[in-house]
Amino acid sequence: MGTNLLDWIQNNIQDRPLQKKVLLARSFAQGHQLIKRLTQYERPLANLEVQTVESLVLGRTQFSLSLAAIKYINSSRTLWIVHALMHELSKEADAYIPLELIQPGVAAHIHLAITELRTAMVSSADLQVGFFVASGKGRYLKQLLGCYESFLAQYQLVDFAGLIDYIKPSQEDVFYLALPESLPNRISREMLQKLSGEILVASDSGEPFYSKQSGFPLESTEMFHASGSISEVREVLRRLLKHRTRLDRVEIIASDYEKYASIFYTLGKAHGIPCTFAEGLQLETTAVGRTALSFLKWLENDFPVDLMIGLLREGSITFKRHGAEGTGNGWARILENLGIGWGQSRYTALLKPETTVNDEQQRIITGLRDAFQLIWKLVPERSSSEWSPSGVVKAVASFLEHYGVADSPEEAMILQQISQEAESMRDIPPVIVSRELAIRYASEMIQGIRTLVSTSPEPGKLHISSLSSGGWSGRENTFLVGMDERSWSSGSRQDPILLDKERVRISHALSTSAARLQQVRHDRDGRLGMIRGSSVTLSFSSYNAAEKESVSPAFELLRVFRAQSNKLDADYSALREALGQQVGYWSGVNNQPLDQADLWHRELADVNGAAWKDGLAAIEKLQSNLLGGRQAAQARYRLDLSEYDGWVSATQDSEPIEHAPIISASRLEHYARCPMRYYFSYELGLWPKERAAFDRSVWLRPDQKGNLLHQVFYRYMQGTVRDSEGRVVHDREQLHEVTEQTIAEYARMIPSPTPHVFEKELRELREDIEVFYRRELGCRDRPILFEQELSIGGEPLLVYLEQGLQIRIKGFVDRIDQVGPHLYRILDYKTGNPNKYRDNEYFSSATQLQHALYAVAAEEWMRKTGFDEEASVIEAAYIFPTVRGRGGQVIRPQDRRSRLARVVGRLLESMKNGVYVPTKDANVCKWCDYSSVCGHHAEWMETKRTWAANQQTLGALLEVESVD
Missing domain, CATH: 3.40.50.300 (P-loop containing nucleotide triphosphate hydrolases)
Known part of the structure; x- marks a missing residue:
C-alpha cells in the first residue's frame, strides 16, 4: 500500500465503479469524515457505504437471531452477567475471589478478560489451567467462562463473539475495504471471512507525522x-x-x-x-447530570437535607409537578428551618402537621411530605437486602423524571440515556450487593454517560x-x-488478570502489552x-x-x-x-489580546513582563469600590478614629421614652462584648444565617439540650405540691414522669441518629436532672413564679433606674423565689459552661447585666401588677443544675443599683455617640461570624484605644469596659 491512505481508498473505489463497496471503519464518525475528505478529489463515490464490524454483522444476523428467538446483548450488559456469575462462584468454599473482593474495579478487569477470551475465540474447553501462572486463577477463569457460556445458552442470549455462529454468506457481490483498527481482534477477522465478497485490509495509515x-x-x-x-x-x-x-x-x-x-x-x-x-x-457539565450525581450522593450519605436544599435553590429540581405549592427557595427555607439534617426517619418525623405555622406554610409542608413519600418508594430501606445497581439507576431515572428540570435538548437527552441504562438491565437477573456498592456501581454507570457528543x-x-x-x-x-x-506517552502495564506470559500460552490471538502499545503508537x-x-x-x-x-x-x-x-x-x-519564551496566562508572544485580562496585562506589564507599572490610579478609576476599600484599609492603620473603625455619626436626641426602642439585657451585653458586632447585627440587620450543623454522633445540640432541661425544670416546679409554709414537697417519681414525657416529645420532634447515641444522651440528661433534684432538696426558699414574662398587657415594662434613667425592657425570668417577707431572689438556669461567672466579676465589663436589670424589672413588675407592692429583689442567682455545673450557683447581691444605672447610662451614651468599634478582646474574633469582614481590626484598635486624641470619643465605652 502507498503512504497515503486516502489515495489507497480512492484508487480501490475507482477500480470498482459499479460494485457495492463497504468501507469498514472503527466508528461511523471515522468513516464519514474520510468520505467527506474523499469528496475533495471530485471523483464519484458510487455504491459506497460505511459500516463497523459490529453493525455489519448485526445487520447480517438479525433475521437468523429473530428466527431462533435469540437476543443480542452488548458489552455493558455482559458486564452484569459476569458480575452476577462472580457472586454465584463466591458462595463456594475456598472461592478464588470471595464476595468481599468483588468490587467495581475487580469485576471490570474480570469482564475484560472474559471478553478478550471470547473475541480471541477461546472457549472454556480450550482454556487449560496449566496456561496460568497460578492454578487457582486458571480454575476460576475456566469455570467462570464455562458458566458464562451456559448462561447465554440458557437465557437465549448472544454476545458479539457469539454472532459468528449466525452469519450466513449472501449472494451479494460486495467489496470490503477494511481500515486500520477496524478489525481489532480475531473474531472480527473471522466474521468478515464468513461474509461473501472480496476483502482488502489496509495495513496501516501510512508514514508517521514526523516523517x-x-x-x-x-x-x-x-x-x-x-x-x-x-x-x-x-x-x-x-x-x-x-x-x-x-x-x-x-x-x-x-x-x-x-x-x-x-x-x-x-x-x-x-x-x-x-x-x-x-x-x-462529562455528565457534570449539564444541570441534569449534576442533579443525577447529587441524588446519588444524597442516597449514599443517608439523605442529608443540605444537598436537597442546594438543588432546590439552584432550580435543578421542582416539586410542582405533583401539586406541591411554593417555589424552590420557599421549599428550601422550610426544609432548612425544620432542622432535618439527615436520615429518612427525620424527614418523616419533621414533615408533619404543626399548629405553629399558618395555613400557607402548612400546605407547603404537606406538599413536601407527599413528595418525599414518593421518593422513599424509589429505593429500598437503608437496611434492606434488595439493593442492586440496576435498582439504583432506575431510582435516579425516576427521580429525574418526577422532579428534574431539563431546560435544553441536551439535558432531555441525558434523561433519556439514564432511562435507557436502567431499561438495558431489565432482562438480566438483578445483582444484589450492599447498599454502598449498589450506589457506587450506579454512579460509575451514570458517570459514563456523555453529553454534547458530536x-x-x-x-x-x-x-x-x-x-x-x-x-x-x-x-x-x-x-x-x-x-x-506524560500525557503523550502510552502506558505499557500488563493486564492484571491475563498476564503476557499467559496470553502467549493461551492463544496467539491475544496481544501482549508490548504489542498493544506498539500498535497503538x-x-x-x-x-x-x-x-x-x-x-x-x-x-x-x-x-x-x-x-x-x-x-x-x-x-x-x-x-x-x-x-x-x-x-x-x-x-x-x-x-x-x-x-523561546514560555506563554503565560496573559497575552502571548504575538500580543493578541483575548479578553480584558490580556488588555490590562498589555497596559500594565513592562516589555519583558518582569515587573508591573503602577496602574493603581487607572484601576481605581474604573473600579471605584477598590478605591474605597484601599482608603478604608489605610484609615484603619491610622491612629485617629474614623468611620472605618466603627465611629459613625452620633444619633439624634432620643425620642420620648414611651416611643424609644426596647432595650433588652442581652442586647446591652451584646454591645459590651463587641460594639462592632452589635452594629452589624442590630443596627444594620446583617444577622448571620442560622444553619444548624448536624453531627451524626449527637442527638441534641447544646441549645436543644438546654431547652429540654428548662422545660423539665419548669413543668416539674409548676406541678409540685406545697407544704403549709409554701415550700416545695419534692417527688422523685413526679420528676421522672415529667422528664420522660419531655424527652419523648423531643424524640418525636428530633429523631436520634442511632439508638446508641440516644441512650448515651438519655443517661446524661437523667444525670443532669438528678443534680437538679438533689440541689432542690436542699433549698429552703419558696419558689413562686416560673418563666415569668416581665411585661404588662404584653407591652414592654418601663423601668426606672437611679440617677433619673428610664429604659423599656422586656424578657423572661426563669424563676422567682421568696426568701422572706416581701424579699425575693431571681434565678437563671445555666446549662452551659459555668467558668465565665466568677464571684469577683459583678458586671464583668458590662457583659453580665441580666441579673441586675432583671432584678430591678422583676421588682417593678411585682409592684405595678399588685403581686407585692412592697416587693424587693435582694439577690439574683445563676444556677448550674447539671453535671458540668456540679449543681453550683453564683449569687449576686442586688446592692449596686447606682452603679448599674451608671453602667447602663454610659452604654447608651456610647451608642448615642455612634461608637461601634471592635472588641477589646481579640480572642473572641476567632469564633465571630463577622471575622471575615473585620479581619484583624481588633488588634489594630489596641493602640487607638489608648491614644489621647480618641479618649473623649471612647470615654464612655472605656469606662464600662473597666467595670468588674
Missing part, C-alpha cells in the same frame, strides 16, 4: 509551550483571533481529552466560541477531538495540544500523518502548577523539530531554545 514522507505539513508547522494547560488553550484562541481563522476550518486534537475538552468548553462559553466535542463532555465536526464550530479519534476531519488548520511527555502516528492543510500548531504545558515542577515535551515533538529544522541530532535543549 517527511508522510505529507504532514512540516514546513508550516508552528510550536509553542505555555505555563499551564489554561494558558495553552488561551494562546490557541489568541492565534485563531489573530489570523481571523474560520472556526469550522479548525480541529483541536488533545492528548488529555478530558482536561482540555473541559477547558475549551469553559473558555468557549465565556468568549462566545461554539465548539463540538468528538467524545462529548462525533463529526459541525459547520461554524471549533472541533475538539482526542488522540484516538482525531486527525480524520481534513480541516485546514490543526492544533495538537498537550504534547508533553503506530496507528496514532500514522493517522496523524494524514493531517494536511495550511497550518499545524503543536504545543504543550511546560509547567505543572499543582506539583510545582517543569514538564518535558513529548519525544514526538522533538522528532518533528528535527525533521523541520533538518537537525537530526538536535536534543531537548535545542528544542527548548527554539520554542
